[in-house]
Amino acid sequence: MFGKYKPMWGEKTQLKSSYDAVIIGGGLHSLATAYYLAKEHGITDVAIIEKNYIGFGGAGRNTAIVRANQRTQYNVPLYKEALDLWPVLTKELDYNLMFNNCGNLNLMHSEAAMKAARMTICTAQYHGVESHLIDAKEAKELVPALNISEDITFPIHGAMFHPPGGIVRHDAVVWGLARGASKYGVEIHQQTEATAINTRNGKVVSVETDRGTINTSKVLISAGGYSASLINKMMGIRLPVSVLTIQAMVTQPLKPLLNHVVSSGAYHCYANQTLKGEIATGAHMDQWPNYTTQTTAHYIKHQAEALSEFLPCLRGVRFMRIWGGLADMTPDMAPIMDGNDQVEGFFFNCGWGYFGFKSCSAAGKHMAEFMANGEAPNILKPFNLKRYEEHKLMGETAALVTYTPDN
Amino acid sequence: MMTRFNQLPTLRIDPTKKVIFNYKGKSCAGSEGDTVATALYANGVRVFARSLKYHRPRGLYSLDGECSNTCMEVDGIPNVRTENTLAKQGMEVKEQNVKGSAENDMMAFIDKLDWMMPAGFYYRTMHKPASMWPVAMKQIRKAAGLGVMSPDHVTPGKFDEIFPRTDVVVIGGGPAGMQAALAAADKGVRVIIMESRPWLGGFFDYRAAEYSKGKPLYSRARELAEKVEAHPGIRVLKHTSMVGAYSNNLVTGFQIGGEGDSFTERYVEIRANAVVVAVGCIERPLIFDNNERPGVMQVACAHRLARTYGILAGEKALFSVGHDLGLEAAIDLYDLGMKIACVADIREDGQNPELLLELAKRNIPVLKGWVVTKAHGSKQVKKATIATIDGTITRDFNCNVIVASAGFTPITGPLTLAGAKLRYDSHTNFFIPETLPEKTHIAGRMTGLEDSMAIEASGTLAGIKAAMDSLACTCCGSESASEGDSEGDSKEKSSSSSCCEACDDAALKAAEEALKALPGPSRGTKLVTAPVKGRKSFICFDEDTTIKNIKQAIEMGFDVPELIKRFTSAGTGPGQGGIPGHNLPLFVAKYEALSGVPAPVRPTTVRPPLVPTLIATYAGTNHIMMKRTPMDEMQRSDGGIFRKIGVWERARYFSDDFECKAEIENVRNNVGMLDGSTLGKFRIHGPDALKALQRVYTSDMSKIKPGRVKYSAMCNDDGCVIDDGVVIKIAENDYYFTTSTGRAGQTVEWVRYHTRYDGWDFNMVNLTDSMGVINLSGPNARKVLQKITDEDVSNEAFPFSAYKEFMVKDTIPVKAMRLGFVGELSYEFHVPSSYMVSLWNMLKEAGKEFGIKNFGVEAQNVLRMEKCHIILGQESEQRTNLLDLGLGFLWDRKKTDAKTVGAVALAQAEKDQTRFRLVGFKMENNGRAPKDGSLIVDDKVRGYICTARDSFSLNEAVGMALVESHMAKIGTRLEIFEDECGDQRIYGKVVPMPFYDPDGSRMKS
Incomplete structure (x- = not known):
């Protein structure tokens, strides 16, 4: 009764007793790293160890927005590379990732916000990334549903328009990368939990799992929101990471209404229309650390209040689903990609907060290079852990973040 | 228009009152109480919509809105579930997602192309060559989505919100829910009962079967409803759908307003001590070929259509059911005049013999172990094929209605949202809760009970438990008697004590006994699909997902229902898991078992809102609150142009010249007045107040001299500046200080957090809202001030950086500081908010001759910039430390004992x-x-x-x-x-x- 369809990421196999590299976590950063390890560095004897199923965490819970209009010169090139990789990966993986490069419109509601936007736009333009500051009228032309009147809580002053950004089908990236990696021989072990990393003489020697011990000299933890606790538990490293629940939701599907991703910092809200026609919206984080993915009554209401103001036609649209995921926030909203330092063969990649999706391809590519060569490529060097020790935050966020316990 | 029953005692329509609305541009009449869909059905409409992907015709299926089959555009709002939306005079009803009409959709040919669209086909196509994708994407976007929303649509109606607090909330107004509400209210607690339909009664409401000798179920329903509505302890929220459940028994929902209500819809958020979930069951769809063809409907749909709305679904029906309610409906509908071709029952045995007898009396053939396998007819059912469960023998019947149902499935969403974990129960074939959230109880049909008395008894029991959960003991101090008390001294609590309501468990015991004596949960059916290949057998209607698609996904390696849901979209459409929620996990488990990998039946995740909810409804009254200063009104009347800054509204400009030339020049040449009330203002006092200040401020705060103003900064652990402001010693161990506007909300917590291990004795008061601030700046400032006070304010008596307290007109206590933020002679007056307007007016009056004028935040911004005074967030960002700003002089290196926040980082950064x-x-x-x-x-x-x-x-x-x-x-x-x-x-x-x-x-x- 089985037809012509084959398992996309290989038949389920036994866990071997050793691999050249082990990756803990079956999300996008792990899958991308495995894919590039195999494709670009010939390291194909790789096991991905995933406690649930691939794409269980942030990979399957984000709202799939991609862009390269970050704030600092360290981040912009990385995100630009990631953005440029979507069409490339679509071709390489021979899997339609459904990149809709519709552009992102980031609304500004004050003079101060316009200034902040200009700095980001200058940084983008300086690095060859298209991004423009436009006024409210121009924004309205791009998104006719916008309310640019003065009588809303945060009237729209203008916007940052970033045409090359857009939306990618996140699940497709998970499945495409899994299939791509598995074609090279990478093994994906779902429903398998890594429990410890064993070291000897400062070197990684093996990984313990609930299905047995795996000998390996290289291990990467990139398990999204769960990374920081795993790294702490397995390696005793305490990271400056707060894990917060972030929520997102979709409306019932509509015919084309929003042709761009629209977001607003003042309203804590973004909205975009998926190819299926749903308006996907979110942005809020609970302000207290927790590891649950529970949603809150307050948030969906807040979201409705915000959308009612700046996209008022959506008042006549119905929410049909809200969900939560984890965001591992660092103090400077920039990730930590480091390793092979105190313990040889131990690598980690985390702290992406809510930017983990848009960066996954480039981060995976360079982490693979890092793992293959043992030395961090230049583009990753600024993302080391040491910067926190030196009190040198990266500046990816201008404003003081408020998810520390004192707030 | 067909003739409708207008005398049935069960009717919820008023046939004497007509409701006229527009359907596709034509006038259409229904009766008051009709939903849009029932009115249309009565007018002969059978094809209500076309499906999303294949544009298959879709009709009335359940009446409860689990799928988008009857979604239409109503009054400009898309995706309205017309089957449970009441028809109103003058409504505009239109079809959606069709080219032509739902009846004749030019896109219908796509149904024949399904072979091109296996599960996840879009991931494997349209990307080669790359140039094709943008073209394809446009087409996908056009094809996707159901309704159209105009970008300038204005949603009509009034939207409101309520936040009631109650002891017990009962979700579900059926027999179990009503009994629960009555039992709880009789215990003396406050009860809210929510019911999604416009009336109480649940599945008793439309049934003519006997409840007790001579009393039909519908009479019982009305009897209970009357009692509930008359009970002073019960607040009845009818037409109110529950949509969310959160921690600590927070329940959300929305209510649809009726005639005379002040709202169209309103958001309802109920905080309850205890919850009773008695939401009953929906029918588990039967999967067979063309199982969603117009004319195929669920048992309760056909039954309610007749009994509640007075409409016979068709002339001749074939029943394919797996439950006694199906048999009951067949009998009742036959008696109402419907021809019954035959009743195919999935069950080989176990039917209620009385029902079989009644069927036999009416010569209705009953085929046990048979099931419908195919609906024939292109737009509407014309014929049905039924077969034995193994598919070996088939028979055809002509009919225009197929009443089909595989069994029941409990509505578990309200439980899982609150955190319940489900397990599959092989007796009832229900997902039932393994554990219940705290103070949550379930009752009624969802527990598998079928017997009317047992259903009611389970409600009574749950109601008593919930009441006891929320009653505080007045005799022995125990929290409740209904549950074992795990924390601490329950010694006192005697199981037989009846000293107070909370401890009196006699009623509880009686209710438990009563329930035990009645029939328990009955056996459910397991059948998932009829014996079909599944190419046109739909497991999810909204997303056009077939059984074949699910098989394809499993073969491709998607082995968890949640993943299959993502890959095939099943259960992600407008109705979410309503149709596939139970069948998908069941089918996946069965299919995987066939391939030798036995898998547990794992439910997919149900997410809020349980019922699609308008954004307008969630937004409610849509109040986003901003703070206004005491000077708000005066500044507005002076032409202030306001901006939202943080939580405040502030006057940014006082003319259309946003470069503020006039405002700036007036401060530089004459005198200006600025409302600085948004500044954070605090008093800290107590023996250890200074220690706390030393901890958070970088300067040596012990050096503050009386009568002087000390400017300093606070840093975080990275040495980055988070705040700056002034500190004044107003008395021994008593200080007054200001923070920047943005930090006002966090400062108390900041100080507490950074002194949390010290056990210091100090108190803080946030005076931000109780004090206002006026900044008077410019070369003429002293002249203005001198006019309103007798205090010596000469440069000698009140020099730069000095602090003074004095009274103005013997009435207004003023804390005055000589500051220089804008670079001119400048005073800052801190006065109680209530005096702000008076002082402002006095200054304004006094300053007239000196050319006093308002200046706003932007003018201040330029003035202080010229003076190179910083504004945090403007000349700094998150990573900017004190030294970066050239404010190193504010950092006292010697007070290491103070463990000043950020000092360590500053010492390290100094060398960087x-x-x-x-x-x-x-x-x-x-x-x-x-x-x-x-x-x-x-x-x-x-x-x-x-x-x-x-x-x-x-x-x-x-x-x-x-x-x-x-x-x-x-x-x-x-x-x-x-x-x-x-x-x-x-x-x-x-x-x-x-x-x-x-x-x-x-x-x-």
Whole structure:
């Protein structure tokens, strides 16, 4: 009764007793790293160890927005590379990732916000990334549903328009990368939990799992929101990471209404229309650390209040689903990609907060290079852990973040 | 129009009152109480919509809105579930997602192309060549989505919100829910009962079967409903759908307003001590070929259509059911005049013999172990094929209605949202809760009970338990008697005690006994699909997902229902898991078992809202609250242009000239007045107040002299500046201090957090809202002040940086400071908010002759920039430390004992040569000011412009920038990159700060 369809990421196999590299976590950063390890560095004897199923965490819970209009010169090139990789990966993986490069419109509601936007736009333009500051009228032309009147809580002053950004089908990236990696021989072990990393003489020697011990000299933890606790538990490293629940939701599907991703910092809200026609919206984080993915009554209401103001036609649209995921926030909203330092063969990649999706391809590519060569490529060097020790935050966020316990 | 029953005692329509609405441009009449869909059905409409992907015709299926089959555009709002939306006079009803009409949709040919669209086909197609994708994407977007929303649509109606607090909330107004509400209310607690239909009664409401001798179920329903509505302890929220459940028994929902209500819809958020979930069951769809063809409907749909709305679904029906309610409906519908071709029952045995007898009496053939396998007819059922469960023998029947149902499935969403974990129960074939959330009880049909008495008894029991959960004991101190008390002394609690309501468990025991004596949960059916290949057998209607698609997904390696849901979209449409929620896990488990990998039946995740909810409804009254200062009204009447700044509304400008020339010049030449009330204002007092200040402020706060103002800063652990402000010692161990506007909300917590292990004795009061601030600045400021006070305010008596307290007109207590933020002679008056208007008026009056005028936040911004006074967040960002800002003089290195927050980081950063540094700059060749936020570059980004303006005071462009420290030397040329500048650059030069009045003689004189 089985037809012509084959398992996309290989038949389920036994866990071997050793691999050249082990990756803990079956999300996008792990899958991308495995894919590039195999494709670009010939390291194909790789096991991905995933406690649930691939794409269980942030990979399957984000709202799939991609862009390269970050704030600092360290981040912009990385995100630009990631953005440029979507069409490339679509071709390489021979899997339609459904990149809709519709552009992102980031609304500004004050003079101060316009200034902040200009700095980001200058940084983008300086690095060859298209991004423009436009006024409210121009924004309205791009998104006719916008309310640019003065009588809303945060009237729209203008916007940052970033045409090359857009939306990618996140699940497709998970499945495409899994299939791509598995074609090279990478093994994906779902429903398998890594429990410890064993070291000897400062070197990684093996990984313990609930299905047995795996000998390996290289291990990467990139398990999204769960990374920081795993790294702490397995390696005793305490990271400056707060894990917060972030929520997102979709409306019932509509015919084309929003042709761009629209977001607003003042309203804590973004909205975009998926190819299926749903308006996907979110942005809020609970302000207290927790590891649950529970949603809150307050948030969906807040979201409705915000959308009612700046996209008022959506008042006549119905929410049909809200969900939560984890965001591992660092103090400077920039990730930590480091390793092979105190313990040889131990690598980690985390702290992406809510930017983990848009960066996954480039981060995976360079982490693979890092793992293959043992030395961090230049583009990753600024993302080391040491910067926190030196009190040198990266500046990816201008404003003081408020998810520390004192707030 | 067909004839409708207008005398049935079960009717919920009023046949004497007509409701006229427009359907596709034509006038259409229904009866009051009709839903749009029932009215249309009565008018002969059978095809209500077309499906999303294949444009298959869709009809009335359940009446409860689990799928989008009857979604239409109503009054400009898309995706309205017309089957449970009441018809109203003048409504505009239109079809959606069709080319032509739902009846004749030109896109219907797509149904034949399904072979091109296996599960996840879009991931494997349309991307080669790459140039094809944008074209394809356009088509996908056009094809996707159901309804159309106009970008300038205005949702009509009034939306409101309520936040009731109650002891017990009962979700579900059926027999179990009503009994629960009555039982709880009889215990003396407050009860809210929510029911999604416009009436109480649940599945008793439409049934003519006997409840007790001579009393039909519908009479019982009405009897209970009357009791509930009459009970003073029960608040009845009818037409209210529950949509969310959260921690600590927070239940959300929305209510649809009826005639005479002040709202169209309103958001309902109920905080309850205890919850009773009695939401019953929905029918588990039967999967067979064309199982969603118009004419195929669920048992309760056909039954309610007749009994509630007075409509016979068709002339001749074939029943394919797996439950006694199906048999009951067949009998009742036959008696009402419907021909019954046959009743195919999935069950080989176990039917209620009385029902079989009744069927036999009516000569209705019953085929046990048979099931419908195919609905024939292109737009509407014309014929049905039924077969034995193994598919070996088939028979055809002509009919125009197929009443089909595989069994029941409990509505578990309200439980899982609250955190219940489900397990599959092989007796009832229900997902039932393994554990229930705290103070949550379930009752009724969802527990598998079928017997009417048992259903009611389970409600009574749950109601008593919930009441006891929320009653505080008045005799022995125990929290409740209904559950074992795990925490602490329950010694006192005797199981037989009846000292108070909370402890009296006699009623509880009686209810338990009563339930035990009645029939328990009955056996459910397991059948998932009829014996079909599944190409046209739909497991999810909204997403056109077939059984075949599910098989394909499993073969491709998707082995978890949740993943299959994502890959095939099953259960992600407008109705979410309503149709596939139970069948998908069941089918996956069965299919995987066939391939030798036995898998547990794992439910997919149900997410809120349980019922699709309008954004307008969630938004409710849509109040986003902003704070206003005591001067708000006066400044507005003076022409202030306001902006939202943080939580405040502040006057940013006082004219249309956003460069604020007049405002600036008036401060520099005469005198201006600014409302500074948004500043954070605090009092800290107590023996250890100074220690706390030493901890959070970088300066040595022990050196504050009485009568002097101390400017200082707070840093975080990275040495980065989070706040600056002034501190005044108003008495021994008593200080008054200000913070920046943005930090006002967090300061108390900040100080507490950073002293949390010290056990210090101090108190803090946030005076931000109780005090207002007026800033009086300009060369004439003293003259103005002197006019309203007898206090000596001469430069000698009240010099720069001094602090004074005095009374104005013997009435207004003023805390006055000589400050110089804008670089002129300047006073800051802190007065109780209630006196602000008076003082403001006095100053305004006194200042008339000196040319006093308002100035706003932007003018202040320029004035202080010329003086190179920083505003945090403008000349700093998250990573900027005290030293970067050139404020190192505020850091006292010697007070190490104080463990000042950030001191360690500052000591480390002091040696770091690679940090940013705040510099002042002027433009080359007297050029214009660069735009704020422009970059300083060379071969890479070296910094950025914080604030720069063409200064009226200085007659040249000046500004401040954060640059890498090696560029901070006076004279360094700054290459400035503005947005859209292309290859063009403008240049500035680092100059000493401040620009205006460098020796400070103006602000000090």
